[in-house]
Amino acid sequence: MMNLEAYQLPTIFVVGLVAILGACEIGRLFGIRATGRGGDDVSTLEGAVLGLLALMIGFTFAMALTRFEARRDAVLNEANAIGTTALRARLLPAPHSAEALKSLREYVKIRLDITQRVVTATELKAAIGRSNEIQEALWQNAKGLAAKDTGFVPTGVFIQSLNEMIDNQGKRLHALKTRVPNIVLLALYGVAIVAFSFAGYANGLEARRLRLPIYVMGTLVSAVILLIQDLDRPAAGFINVSQQPMIDTAASIATYTD
Numbered sequence: 001m002m003n004l005e006a007y008q009l010p011t012i013f014v015v016g017l018v019a020i021l022g023a024c025e026i027g028r029l030f031g032i033r034a035t036g037r038g039g040d041d042v043s044t045l046e047g048a049v050l051g052l053l054a055l056m057i058g059f060t061f062a063m064a065l066t067r068f069e070a071r072r073d074a075v076l077n078e079a080n081a082i083g084t085t086a087l088r089a090r091l092l093p094a095p096h097s098a099e100a101l102k103s104l105r106e107y108v109k110i111r112l113d114i115t116q117r118v119v120t121a122t123e124l125k126a127a128i129g130r131s132n133e134i135q136e137a138l139w140q141n142a143k144g145l146a147a148k149d150t151g152f153v154p155t156g157v158f159i160q161s162l163n164e165m166i167d168n169q170g171k172r173l174h175a176l177k178t179r180v181p182n183i184v185l186l187a188l189y190g191v192a193i194v195a196f197s198f199a200g201y202a203n204g205l206e207a208r209r210l211r212l213p214i215y216v217m218g219t220l221v222s223a224v225i226l227l228i229q230d231l232d233r234p235a236a237g238f239i240n241v242s243q244q245p246m247i248d249t250a251a252s253i254a255t256y257t258d
Contacts, residue, residue: 002182004229009226013223016222020222026197027197028200031203046195052195060228061228063180067231071176072241072242074168074175074176075241078246079248081167082165083249083252083253084164085161085162086252086253088154088158089104091158092145092154103138104134104138107131108246110130110134111246112246112247115246131169135166185228188225196214
């Protein structure tokens with residue numbers, strides 16, 4: 001099965017638009033040949049298929065938008081968790097406080113670096129691996145402090161926020177990987193092609209055969225489908241999740257004294 005994520009969005013838009021308008025022209029040719037030989041039910045079928053297309057567009061757009069909002073919330077939640085961990089790290093005794101803040105600065109930097117450009121799967125895997133190493137170092141740091149004094153309150157609250165930070169990384173990675181199923185997008189294009197072939201057929205049956213309205217509608221439908229795919233691509237599309245919460249957190253941690 002064709003995987004749409006393997007192709008750039010402009011390429012998908014052009015190919016999809018050509019397929020939709022091509023189907024319209026093929027349907028129009030069949031309609032011209034069928035002129036005067038019935039076709040009373042064509043308008044009913046055309047309306048039904050276009051209604052199905054509208055339903056699928058609405059359903060798929062809702063799926064993509066929900067996933068986009070989940071990725072946006074994941075960035076905010078992770079930034080808040082990192083910020084809280086950094087604040088509580090300042091309560092730790094030296095030199096543990098300085099080590100924790102240094103690790104958290106690198107941790108945030110990794111988060112920002114992978115969002116500034118489109119990274120490969122190898123680069124993403126390396127960034128996740130380094131993040132896990134930093135988490136382990138912070139955990140061992142807190143574990144050592146807790147072993148020295150089990151009643152030390154700052155260590156306890158630091159461990160709590162560190163645990164939340166680790167959990168939020170998992171949630172954010174899950175949100176990044178959750179996409180609209182490829183089969184749904186392919187079905188959307190399939191329904192659009194069938195719908196516009198019916199529209200072209202109905203146009204061919206008319207005495208006045210105007211292409212412009214159908215072409216404009218086909219272009220709009222292709223643009224909406226492109227928007228759906230753009231929302232579903234957090235790093236490679238034109239619509240990106242704002243990283244401002246993480247930028248603000250990095251700026252705040254940079255001002256903390258060791």
